[in-house]
Amino acid sequence: MQNEETKTMKQFLITLIIVIVGVVGIYLLTKYVVKKDSSTTDNSTTTEEKSYIDPNTAIVGTMLNKSSDEYYVIIYDKTKDNATTYYSIVSTYKAKDKALKVYTVDLSNSLNKKYIATDNKTNPKATNLEDLKFGEVTLLKVKNNKITEAYETTDAIKKALDVK
Numbered sequence: 001m002q003n004e005e006t007k008t009m010k011q012f013l014i015t016l017i018i019v020i021v022g023v024v025g026i027y028l029l030t031k032y033v034v035k036k037d038s039s040t041t042d043n044s045t046t047t048e049e050k051s052y053i054d055p056n057t058a059i060v061g062t063m064l065n066k067s068s069d070e071y072y073v074i075i076y077d078k079t080k081d082n083a084t085t086y087y088s089i090v091s092t093y094k095a096k097d098k099a100l101k102v103y104t105v106d107l108s109n110s111l112n113k114k115y116i117a118t119d120n121k122t123n124p125k126a127t128n129l130e131d132l133k134f135g136e137v138t139l140l141k142v143k144n145n146k147i148t149e150a151y152e153t154t155d156a157i158k159k160a161l162d163v164k
Contacts, residue, residue, distance in 0.1 A: 124150035
């Protein structure tokens with residue numbers, strides 16, 4: 001009987017030691033993998049760029065809902081070659097003493113693409129947001145959340161903003 005009890009006790013201890021070694025092994029493996037993963041994550045977060053929301057940029061759907069009573073919205077594709085010309089016009093205007101606020105709508109933004117006039121039939125003074133269509137460049141004057149004036153050529157925009 002003693003022999004059988006000793007044999008059972010040995011089996012129990014061997015099983016217990018195997019379970020303990022297994023748990024410790026899994027713990028150490030997990031600790032190593034998590035440590036390695038967190039060091040990789042730390043490096044990648046330092047190289048990530050911070051998100052920035054430009055308060056002077058709008059989308060067509062929100063351009064009539066700005067807090068200012070009267071302002072301009074210039075609408076053009078920022079990826080086109082002539083985008084620097086429009087940017088320069090707006091910058092020159094903003095430098096004036098009594099310049100109204102100017103918001104920019106980028107037609108290359110996927111949210112604004114449905115407002116591009118594909119058949120050259122622009123409609124910048126539409127009363128319904130869904131009917132708006134814009135060409136290469138458009139300057140809108142907005143007063144009390146309504147479009148009051150629209151200019152669709154570079155010369156007309158310069159004249160409206162009194163920019164040379």
